[in-house]
Amino acid sequence: xxxxxxxxxxxxxxxxxxxxxxxxxxxxxxxxxxxxxxxxxxxxxxxxxxxxxxxxxxxxxxxxxxxxxxxxxxxxxxxxxxxxxxxxxxxxxxxxxxxxxxxxxxxxxxxxxxxxxxxxxxxxxxxxxxxxxxxxxxxxxxxxxxxxxxxxxxxxxxxxxxxxxxxxxxxxxxxxxxxxxxxxxxxxxxxxxxxxxxxxxxxxxxxxxxxxxxxxxxxxxxxxxxxxxxxxxxxxxxxxxxxxxxxxxxxxxxxxxxxxxxxxxxxxxxxxxxxxxxxxxxxxxxxxxxxxxxxxxxxxxxxxxxxxxxxxxxxxxxxxxxxxxxxxxxxxxxxxxxxxxxxxxxxxxxxxxxxxxxxxxxxxxxxxxxxxxxxxxxxxxxxxxxxxxxxxxxxxxxxxxxxxxxxxxxxxxxxxxxxxxxxxxxxxxxxxxxxxxxxxxxxxxxxxxxxxxxxxxxxxxxxxxxxxxxxxxxxxxxxxxxxxxxxxxxxxxxxxxxxxxxxxxxxxxxxxxxxxxxxxxxxxxxxxxxxxxxxxxxxxxxxxxxxxxxxxxxxxxxxxxxxxxxxxxxxxxxxxxxxxxxxxxxxxxxxxxxxxxxxxxxxxxxxxxxxxxxxxxxxxxxxxxxxxxxxxxxxxxxxxxxxxxxxxxxxxxxxxxxxxxxxxxxxxxxxxxxxxxxxxxxxxxxxxxxxxxxxxxxxxxxxxxxxxxxxxxxxxxxxxxxxxxxxxxxxxxxxxxxxxxxxxxxxxxxxxxxxxxxxxxxxxxxxxxxxx
Numbered sequence: 001x002x003x004x005x006x007x008x009x010x011x012x013x014x015x016x017x018x019x020x021x022x023x024x025x026x027x028x029x030x031x032x033x034x035x036x037x038x039x040x041x042x043x044x045x046x047x048x049x050x051x052x053x054x055x056x057x058x059x060x061x062x063x064x065x066x067x068x069x070x071x072x073x074x075x076x077x078x079x080x081x082x083x084x085x086x087x088x089x090x091x092x093x094x095x096x097x098x099x100x101x102x103x104x105x106x107x108x109x110x111x112x113x114x115x116x117x118x119x120x121x122x123x124x125x126x127x128x129x130x131x132x133x134x135x136x137x138x139x140x141x142x143x144x145x146x147x148x149x150x151x152x153x154x155x156x157x158x159x160x161x162x163x164x165x166x167x168x169x170x171x172x173x174x175x176x177x178x179x180x181x182x183x184x185x186x187x188x189x190x191x192x193x194x195x196x197x198x199x200x201x202x203x204x205x206x207x208x209x210x211x212x213x214x215x216x217x218x219x220x221x222x223x224x225x226x227x228x229x230x231x232x233x234x235x236x237x238x239x240x241x242x243x244x245x246x247x248x249x250x251x252x253x254x255x256x257x258x259x260x261x262x263x264x265x266x267x268x269x270x271x272x273x274x275x276x277x278x279x280x281x282x283x284x285x286x287x288x289x290x291x292x293x294x295x296x297x298x299x300x301x302x303x304x305x306x307x308x309x310x311x312x313x314x315x316x317x318x319x320x321x322x323x324x325x326x327x328x329x330x331x332x333x334x335x336x337x338x339x340x341x342x343x344x345x346x347x348x349x350x351x352x353x354x355x356x357x358x359x360x361x362x363x364x365x366x367x368x369x370x371x372x373x374x375x376x377x378x379x380x381x382x383x384x385x386x387x388x389x390x391x392x393x394x395x396x397x398x399x400x401x402x403x404x405x406x407x408x409x410x411x412x413x414x415x416x417x418x419x420x421x422x423x424x425x426x427x428x429x430x431x432x433x434x435x436x437x438x439x440x441x442x443x444x445x446x447x448x449x450x451x452x453x454x455x456x457x458x459x460x461x462x463x464x465x466x467x468x469x470x471x472x473x474x475x476x477x478x479x480x481x482x483x484x485x486x487x488x489x490x491x492x493x494x495x496x497x498x499x500x501x502x503x504x505x506x507x508x509x510x511x512x513x514x515x516x517x518x519x520x521x522x523x524x525x526x527x528x529x530x531x532x533x534x535x536x537x538x539x540x541x542x543x544x545x546x547x548x549x550x551x552x553x554x555x556x557x558x559x560x561x562x563x564x565x566x567x568x569x570x571x572x573x574x575x576x577x578x579x580x581x582x583x584x585x586x587x588x589x590x591x592x593x594x595x596x597x598x599x600x601x602x603x604x605x606x607x608x609x610x611x612x613x614x615x616x617x618x619x620x621x622x623x624x625x626x627x628x629x630x631x632x633x634x635x636x637x638x639x640x641x642x643x644x645x646x647x648x649x650x651x652x653x654x655x656x657x658x659x660x661x662x663x664x665x666x667x668x669x670x671x672x673x674x675x676x677x678x679x680x681x682x683x684x685x686x687x688x689x690x691x692x693x694x695x696x697x698x699x700x701x702x703x704x705x706x707x708x709x710x711x712x713x714x715x716x717x718x719x720x721x722x723x724x725x726x727x728x729x730x731x732x733x734x735x736x737x738x739x740x741x742x743x744x745x746x747x748x749x750x751x752x753x754x755x756x757x758x759x760x761x762x763x764x765x766x767x768x769x770x771x772x
Contacts, residue, residue, distance in 0.1 A: 021053045025062065028071050033057050037121040039114045041066060043090065043106040047497035049576070054093065054105055056121055061095065065105060074102060078129045082122040084115050090562070091115055108576075112564060174483045175476070178303070181267045185260045192257040193315070199249035200319045204327065205242035207457035209235055214450030257307075265304035272296050272489055280496040281560045294372045295489060299482035306479035314472045324458050331454065332447055338437045339459055342430035346423055360412035364481075367408045370401045434459055496562055502579040508586040508667040510536040510698030511571050512557065518565035519556055519721075526552045527721040530566075536667075539699040541709035543742060544718035550702045553718070554670045557700065558587055570668070588666030590693075592673035594657035596648070601630055602637040604656055608664040616663060624659035624689040626652070651686060658689045669694060671701040706743050715739060 021040075029035070034057060041052040043066065050066025061074045061082075074080075079098040084091060093115055095102045107115065182189060213235050217227055273296055328336035378385055378394045385394055438452040512534040519527040527549045534540055542550040555561055557568060559575050567574050575583055596604045605620055606612040612620075617637065621627045629652055633639035641647050641656075648656070661669065671690065691711075694701075703709050710729050717725035717732070717739045724738050732739035 021051060021064065024064070024071070025053060025055055028062055028073075029057065033059065036125070037114070037118040039093065039105075039107065039118045040111055041093070041105045041107040042111070043108060043497070045104070045106065045493075047090065047106060047493045048500045049497070050500070052105065054118065056118055056125070058125060061122070063103065063105065072103065076122075076125050076129060078126065080122075080126055082119050084119050093118075108562065108564070174480050174487060175306075177487060178264065178268070178307070178483060181264045181271070182260075184267075185263060188256055188260045192253055192260065195249050195253035195256065196315055197319060199246050199253055200316055200323060202242050202246035202249060204320070204323055204458075204461075205246075206239050207454050207461070208327065209239055209242075210457055211448075211450040211454045214453050215448050216450075219449060261304055261307035261311075264307055265300050268303065268486065269296055269300045272300070272486055275490050275492075278494055279492060280494045281555075283492060283494075292489075293376065294368065295482075295485050298368075299485050302482045303479050303486070306475055310472055310475040310479070314476075317472070320461060324461060328455065328458055331451055332441070335434065335438060335441065335447065335455055339430065339434055339455070341433060342426040345426055349422060349426075360408075360415070360477075364405070364408055364412065367401075367405045371398070371405055374398045374401050431456075431459060496559055496580060498579050499577050502582065503573055503577045505571065505573060505578055505582070505586075509571050510534075510667040512668070512698060512700075513569040513572075514566070515569070516566040517556065517563045517568060519552060519561065520564050521552075525721065527556070527563075528565075530721070530723055532716065532723060532726070534698060534700070536698055537696055538714070539694055539701065539712045541712035541715045542700060542702045542718060543706060543709065543715055543739065545742075548718040549721040550718055551672060552721075554672055554700055554702065557668075558589065558670060559583060585664070586667045588661035588664060588669045588693075588697075590654075590657055590661050590669075590671050590690075594653045596641050596653055596656060599640065600635075600638050601633065601641055601656065604641060605637075605659045605663060607660055612663055617659075620659040620663040621656075623662050623692040624655045625686075625692075626655035626659050626689070629655075654686055655689055658686070658693055662693055667697060669697045669699040671699065671703070673702050706746055717742070 025035070025038070036056045036058060038053060038055040041054055041063075042049055044050050044052075045065075048066075052064055052066040052068070054061065054063040056062075060076055062071055063073075064071045074095065077097065081096040083094045083096065085094070091107045091112060093105045093107070095104075217232060217235070276292065276296070325336065325340070328339055374394070374397055378398075385391060434455065438447070438455060441447045442449060442452055512532075514530055514532045517527060517530050518525065530549075530553070542553065544550055552561075556563055557575075559568075559580060562576060567576070569575070570578075570583070570586075597607065602614070602617050605617050609616075614637070618627065621630055621637075630637055630639075639647075641653075701709060701712065709715060713728070714726055715729060715732055716723055717737075719738060725732055725735070727735075733743065
């Protein structure tokens with residue numbers, strides 16, 4: 001058999017020669033079947049690195065996912081769509097037919113060109129098959145929504161209009177996923193179920209005792225017979241014993257299951273929070289703080305209440321109904337059948353109302369998150385609110401969100417308020433039918449009065465439980481909506497994955513190499529074709545206009561995002577091959593706006609090294625020129641700094657953040673506008689601290705004032721995501737290029753500011769002699 005592949009895919013075959021995927025692909029091809037385009041996929045569904053391949057021929061799409069043993073094949077058909085999305089350095093290729101998604105592959109954006117070529121060739125083949133609906137590939141600077149074809153906002157792959165219009169689809173079955181958290185407590189759950197069964201059985205004894213009480217004692221007494229005191233004492237003792245037994249078993253059941261549900265809720269919160277901490281920065285950039293707080297807080301509480309109370313009550317109701325039905329059929333089958341008449345109507349009503357409640361409760365959750373988002377925005381930013389006198393505006397915004405929440409709840413309550421009384425009405429009608437049919441049976445001597453009394457007692461419990469089960473629909477849908485919002489977090493995979501077999505690097509020297517790296521925020525290219533080598537211990541200054549890609553570059557070096565193209569190497573090792581946490585332990589970061597946590601000064605300095613001794617903390621503070629002002633605080637190092645460090649000045653917060661970086665002794669240091677937000681005197685203090693910090697470390701500094709970078713070994717000038725100049729300050733000034741223009745513009749601006757402040761005389765203030 002002779003196999004052929006096209007020129008377009010040859011590069012892929014060459015790149016995969018070592019892994020054997022190229023040879024395997026050739027073996028899959030039929031005679032004269034040509035490969036039109038191919039894509040090397042290097043990420044699994046869980047974003048672990050691996051080797052896979054997607055290939056297009058003139059007749060079908062072939063693929064072997066990373067880690068898969070077998071090849072898959074999809075014949076090309078009209079209406080099929082191959083769609084490419086990317087965000088934060090990870091590309092996604094989705095194959096759809098007219099009704100559903102068939103397959104999904106993930107890859108790093110180094111293979112983006114191959115993916116685009118594959119999508120283009122795929123669309124050409126599908127169009128030739130008669131499909132006119134294949135969506136064109138959007139140009140690089142304007143990504144389109146695949147549904148409504150509207151332009152997507154920058155840095156986003158989700159269409160806001162479609163997201164708002166999309167109806168929620170929450171299934172009650174999502175609650176079964178909670179079994180993952182309940183599995184460690186299966187013995188306690190089994191014990192709780194056994195106690196539930198026993199307590200329910202004990203509670204069903206008293207109605208059965210009414211049969212001999214009526215037929216053997218009360219009715220004979222009305223006929224003139226004497227009452228047997230011993231028989232009465234036996235029956236009453238049985239009633240008391242069954243009541244005490246049901247109470248004791250019910251208490252033990254409730255206590256055990258409440259303990260288990262609390263532990264399940266605690267595990268759910270902890271797991272969700274830990275997973276949230278592992279997600280990449282782009283996830284938090286698209287989420288509101290209040291919404292995430294509501295999910296981990298109120299949603300887990302709602303699930304907790306459902307597991308500890310509602311699910312327990314529901315299980316008791318089901319057991320009660322089943323056991324009651326069995327007892328009723330054992331006493332009189334015909335009367336039992338009449339008792340069950342309302343059941344089909346109630347089931348039909350629950351089925352119809354359930355979908356409305358499900359969508360309604362998820363909509364309520366989203367609207368409630370709008371209320372919490374207003375709180376999360378305004379309370380931390382209360383100083384800005386008051387500074388701009390926007391109290392009324394924020395109050396109006398909260399009132400509007402609260403009113404929206406009220407309207408959504410009112411619409412749902414219309415459905416719920418009709419549902420519950422309707423179920424109660426059906427149960428009352430059912431009880432009336434039982435009374436009528438029971439009296440007819442007594443009149444025809446088919447049952448005794450005692451049997452009818454027992455039936456009525458059982459039916460009272462039966463219909464009470466039935467009404468309670470109908471109410472469980474509401475809380476179940478609430479819990480399902482909450483569980484879905486929790487699992488939305490747990491199902492999200494980080495765009496900065498840990499490798500399956502990370503390279504352990506204990507001793508980092510600090511050599512950094514960037515090889516033809518590129519990066520995209522959604523549809524916008526920010527860094528392109530950038531190459532740079534930084535020697536260990538060298539200080540590099542990044543300069544350029546706002547938006548030139550400086551902060552993005554340091555984010556890529558810190559691996560807050562992964563590069564779309566090329567690679568970043570530290571000491572010759574691709575940073576994507578290192579465990580994220582291990583790699584970041586070697587990086588110290590000092591930001592323009594330092595963030596301090598609520599706690600003491602010492603705790604904030606020791607944040608990166610919680611086990612640091614007081615001597616190490618003081619030494620770091622001294623090196624950061626923070627020791628003197630810390631001692632002037634009321635309680636020194638044990639003084640509380642307040643939320644976000646509001647009790648300290650900007651310069652004091654910055655020096656504490658420098659001490660925090662010094663304490664972990666990083667080999668790579670990143671300074672992002674560390675002195676731009678302070679006055680000149682404070683800047684001098686911070687600069688002294690930075691001089692101590694950069695000694696012996698590979699340093700990458702972004703500075704607002706170019707004069708602060710004169711001590712840098714080299715300056716890297718960036719423009720539109722590319723490096724345009726590299727060299728020392730004096731050399732770049734002599735070239736009179738991009739850096740010289742930036743420096744001169746900043747010097748002129750500083751001179752104009754000084755003249756405006758009256759520090760320097762204005763060039764227009766000179767007057768002829770004698771004229772003032």
